[in-house]
Amino acid sequence: MSNSVHQSTPSPNRKGKQKRIDLIEPQNESSPKRQRVLSSATRIFILADKLTTEEHDALRSLVVDLGGMNANMTFANVILTSMRAPRRIERYLNADVINRHVPVLHTSWLHDSARERLLLAYEPYKIMGGASPELEKQREELGLDVVGSSEHEQTEEKKAIPPPSPPHSDSQTLQEETNDDDSQTEDEDDATFQRALTPFQSTQQEDCEGDPDWKNVDYACMRPSPLKSKQNQALVDELEVLRLQRILAGKQEMNATAYGRAISAIKAYPHSLQPNPSNAKNLKGVGPKIAKLIVQYYEEGRIAEVDAIRKDSAFQTMSRFMQLYGVGPKRAREYYSGGARSMDDVIKMGGSLGVHLHIDECLRILPDLQRTIPRLEVEEISKTIFDELNIIAPGSTYVICGGYRRGKPESNDVDIVISLPRPLQRGEEPDRGIWNVKEQIAVMDKLLKTLKRKAFITHVVNVSTPASVYEMTYSRLELAEVVVMPSRSETIPVPRYRRVDIILGPWETHGAAVLGWTGSRQFERDIRLLAKHKGFTFHSTGLVHQGERAPLSTPQEEDIFEILGLEYMPPRLRNCDA
DNA sequence: AAAAAG
DNA sequence: TTTTTGGG
DNA sequence: ATAAAC
Numbered sequence: 001m002s003n004s005v006h007q008s009t010p011s012p013n014r015k016g017k018q019k020r021i022d023l024i025e026p027q028n029e030s031s032p033k034r035q036r037v038l039s040s041a042t043r044i045f046i047l048a049d050k051l052t053t054e055e056h057d058a059l060r061s062l063v064v065d066l067g068g069m070n071a072n073m074t075f076a077n078v079i080l081t082s083m084r085a086p087r088r089i090e091r092y093l094n095a096d097v098i099n100r101h102v103p104v105l106h107t108s109w110l111h112d113s114a115r116e117r118l119l120l121a122y123e124p125y126k127i128m129g130g131a132s133p134e135l136e137k138q139r140e141e142l143g144l145d146v147v148g149s150s151e152h153e154q155t156e157e158k159k160a161i162p163p164p165s166p167p168h169s170d171s172q173t174l175q176e177e178t179n180d181d182d183s184q185t186e187d188e189d190d191a192t193f194q195r196a197l198t199p200f201q202s203t204q205q206e207d208c209e210g211d212p213d214w215k216n217v218d219y220a221c222m223r224p225s226p227l228k229s230k231q232n233q234a235l236v237d238e239l240e241v242l243r244l245q246r247i248l249a250g251k252q253e254m255n256a257t258a259y260g261r262a263i264s265a266i267k268a269y270p271h272s273l274q275p276n277p278s279n280a281k282n283l284k285g286v287g288p289k290i291a292k293l294i295v296q297y298y299e300e301g302r303i304a305e306v307d308a309i310r311k312d313s314a315f316q317t318m319s320r321f322m323q324l325y326g327v328g329p330k331r332a333r334e335y336y337s338g339g340a341r342s343m344d345d346v347i348k349m350g351g352s353l354g355v356h357l358h359i360d361e362c363l364r365i366l367p368d369l370q371r372t373i374p375r376l377e378v379e380e381i382s383k384t385i386f387d388e389l390n391i392i393a394p395g396s397t398y399v400i401c402g403g404y405r406r407g408k409p410e411s412n413d414v415d416i417v418i419s420l421p422r423p424l425q426r427g428e429e430p431d432r433g434i435w436n437v438k439e440q441i442a443v444m445d446k447l448l449k450t451l452k453r454k455a456f457i458t459h460v461v462n463v464s465t466p467a468s469v470y471e472m473t474y475s476r477l478e479l480a481e482v483v484v485m486p487s488r489s490e491t492i493p494v495p496r497y498r499r500v501d502i503i504l505g506p507w508e509t510h511g512a513a514v515l516g517w518t519g520s521r522q523f524e525r526d527i528r529l530l531a532k533h534k535g536f537t538f539h540s541t542g543l544v545h546q547g548e549r550a551p552l553s554t555p556q557e558e559d560i561f562e563i564l565g566l567e568y569m570p571p572r573l574r575n576c577d578a
Numbered sequence: 579a580a581a582a583a584g
Numbered sequence: 585t586t587t588t589t590g591g592g
Numbered sequence: 593a594t595a596a597a598c
Binding site: 246255288289 | 579580581582
Binding site: 331516 | 594597598
């Protein structure tokens with residue numbers, strides 16, 4: 001499938017690329033191990049004023065180290081200075097430079113780029129020149145978890161989400177390191193400069209886009225990932241096609257994993273990769289092959305292999321089969337190679353898939369299930385379920401997790417994590433014993449029975465109950481996968497079948513359940529990986545220290561972050577998938 | 579396919 | 585060069 | 593024992 005693609009047009013632009021590589025290559029024979037951060041087309045002039053000779057020389061050699069060129073003012077396309085006041089700087093520039101709007105950046109840009117091994121965007125460091133930055137004034141309201149409790153409207157979940165936090169004290173320190181120490185004469189210009197350093201601070205949610213906060217780390221759970229990449233979302237969508245294809249093709253699952261990691265790295269990167277696509281390879285998770293694809297995308301506007309995959313009918317057909325509950329990549333391949341080309345063919349070939357959801361029924365409600373669910377409806381469905389539960393098990397609380405909690409405007413399903421009977425507030429001693437397993441199973445049983453009788457639940461796709469002694473003793477979590485049909489209301493003018501997951505667990509591990517059911521997929525993978533490296537195993541039923549059997553007490557998400565030494569990541573910044 | 583571990 | 589890549 | 597789902 002793939003080899004038809006890349007080398008089909010080897011001739012013309014291949015030469016062009018070879019040429020570019022030559023251009024990039026020259027100039028540093030001295031230490032071949034050096035990574036190129038600047039393009040050789042970056043011609044930098046450093047204003048001498050206010051710098052000591054040593055500092056000036058150090059900067060010039062840093063430019064060379066990073067693969068750039070020092071130039072005189074006339075030929076420079078970037079000017080660096082340690083001054084902060086535009087009016088003062090102007091005195092040192094010739095008219096030509098000002099007319100050409102050559103960007104004048106603070107020297108910390110070079111230091112930061114060196115530190116990140118990546119050419120950073122000019123914008124946050126720009127003092128003057130360049131195209132005028134158009135600051136969008138869209139403000140995103142900070143979403144709180146929708147939680148419920150029979151006893152108080154306010155539970156610890158609400159308090160747990162901090163107000164829009166003032167961006168990163170951490171990064172401020174970082175900036176101060178690179179900024180020079182001597183004081184300013186012009187205060188008002190200093191203020192301008194500070195604003196320039198954190199350009200998105202006032203326009204975007206919290207600190208996710210202010211690049212001083214961005215770190216090139218290898219765990220997705222450590223870096224803020226917004227719903228959509230501001231600058232590279234189209235690229236992300238292209239790479240996602242490759243990821244899916246690698247899964248569908250089979251035998252390339254790890255390949256797909258690599259694409260997933262690359263995608264999450266790009267999602268977290270707060271600048272456009274367009275100006276310097278080849279630098280993408282400096283992102284952790286992006287290696288030489290994916291870097292090449294990124295270059296191709298930004299140079300030619302498309303990735304050839306992705307175009308081919310999108311057109312491929314086998315890919316399209318198998319993707320469609322995978323929408324059926326119970327059909328993953330393997331069965332999709334089986335159906336396809338068995339000759340199936342339509343959903344009807346699949347039905348004819350038959351076989352029951354999920355235990356309780358038969359394939360023709362699955363197909364019947366599929367048109368509904370393909371529709372996304374608006375946030376208001378997610379809330380209403382959750383409340384319906386919780387109201388019922390509250391009669392059966394008073395004192396419970398619930399949190400709506402999944403994509404909803406990550407701030408998605410539309411969800412594919414509803415994930416409700418319910419804690420019995422009530423999670424501890426911070427500092428509060430446990431005043432009730434844990435619910436025993438039988439009781440918990442009984443609660444789920446009653447809940448499902450009632451909601452079925454009321455014809456709210458139309459299908460019970462699957463119910464998993466803690467079966468083994470191990471599970472019953474240490475990590476009890478019940479999962480009911482159901483389909484509901486809500487009744488018509490103001491928020492639900494046209495009722496449709498909706499997939500709902502109901503998760504039921506004890507309060508001691510409520511935090512783990514919430515963290516584990518909030519996602520995104522890549523976020524979960526990396527938090528598990530991090531936990532493993534730190535000597536724990538984490539999953540939605542609890543955080544367990546290696547060698548132990550019982551999970552640690554983690555009534556709140558924050559408990560897990562804290563134990564793992566991980567900075568708390570608000571749900572809305574956990575969108576590490578495409 | 580990428581990065582860590584050996 | 586080999587191993588790991590999320591866990592139940 | 594394996595695939596799929598979460």
